[in-house]
Amino acid sequence: MTTRAIFWCGHVRPPPSTWHRDEWGKRAVAPNDAMYDRAAQINGLELAFQAAQALGARLDDIHACVCDDLLPRELGKARLPATLEALQQITKTLGRHAKDDDALLFIATNHGEKARGLLTEPPSPIIDELDDPTPFLTPATLDACLAAIPGRQALVIAACYAGQFLPVAARPERVVLASCSADEPYWIHKADEGPCSAFLAELFAAWCGVGLPRSDGITPRARLPLDEAFTQAAERLAAAGSRNTPVRAGAARW
Numbered sequence: 001m002t003t004r005a006i007f008w009c010g011h012v013r014p015p016p017s018t019w020h021r022d023e024w025g026k027r028a029v030a031p032n033d034a035m036y037d038r039a040a041q042i043n044g045l046e047l048a049f050q051a052a053q054a055l056g057a058r059l060d061d062i063h064a065c066v067c068d069d070l071l072p073r074e075l076g077k078a079r080l081p082a083t084l085e086a087l088q089q090i091t092k093t094l095g096r097h098a099k100d101d102d103a104l105l106f107i108a109t110n111h112g113e114k115a116r117g118l119l120t121e122p123p124s125p126i127i128d129e130l131d132d133p134t135p136f137l138t139p140a141t142l143d144a145c146l147a148a149i150p151g152r153q154a155l156v157i158a159a160c161y162a163g164q165f166l167p168v169a170a171r172p173e174r175v176v177l178a179s180c181s182a183d184e185p186y187w188i189h190k191a192d193e194g195p196c197s198a199f200l201a202e203l204f205a206a207w208c209g210v211g212l213p214r215s216d217g218i219t220p221r222a223r224l225p226l227d228e229a230f231t232q233a234a235e236r237l238a239a240a241g242s243r244n245t246p247v248r249a250g251a252a253r254w
Contacts (some may be wrong), residue, residue, distance in 0.1 A: 001101045004094060005052035007045055007064040007071070008108040010137065011119035012038045012081035042070050043196035043212055044109030044158060047204050049075060052105055054208035054223075063090050067121040071145045082121040084135060087145050095148030101254070102151035106142075109197065112159035114183065117141070143168045152252040154226065158197040160185040170251025174186055177203065177230055180244035187243045199246055202233035207254075224253035
């Protein structure tokens with residue numbers, strides 16, 4: 001049995017939901033703290049990296065489609081761009097080598113758009129036009145990409161409107177864990193050592209026994225089966241007054 005992981009992060013700047021039209025109808029970006037967003041994605045990918053290793057993935061079996069230099073240095077491999085073509089390239093390659101008893105962990109730390117999916121890597125320079133310059137990673141596209149890989153799969157989506165990916169869990173031996181419903185923006189947690197996804201921090205603390213150095217109580221704990229870990233994470237987030245309630249669908253042996 002081989003455990004593999006794919007990380008996805010397609011954007012570290014304001015998502016389209018923060019854009020507005022000026023008096024000529026052109027897009028304009030609302031004021032934001034881009035460095036805050038970047039730090040949140042770096043911390044999210046660090047948690048993803050630790051979780052993948054804790055679940056048994058070797059360095060050679062961890063792959064990434066990431067829009068910037070956000071990956072932990074320990075990963076030691078070049079990233080692919082966060083484009084649909086790059087994701088298709090990875091999944092086709094993995095599909096040729098995977099077996100029915102293998103496991104795949106897909107983790108997205110990204111911006112999402114309601115009913116559209118996850119943002120992909122923007123072109124450089126960004127084109128200033130009325131239509132969005134890049135496609136989205138939709139639930140249907142992600143489902144089609146991962147269909148090439150046999151074995152059980154766990155998809156962890158930490159993004160706005162993450163619940164729109166729950167239908168992807170219709171495949172047997174696949175579970176989807178989402179940071180919020182399909183109708184909610186996702187609120188990043190502010191911690192003393194930097195911003196991060198409280199959903200990822202709580203889930204991976206309970207499921208994988210890993211975490212960032214923290215001072216707010218989200219520390220690595222005894223490792224639980226996935227179902228129990230998700231339940232505990234949701235309960236802890238609710239007790240802490242989280243604005244979002246994690247949702248899940250499907251089942252997989254973990």
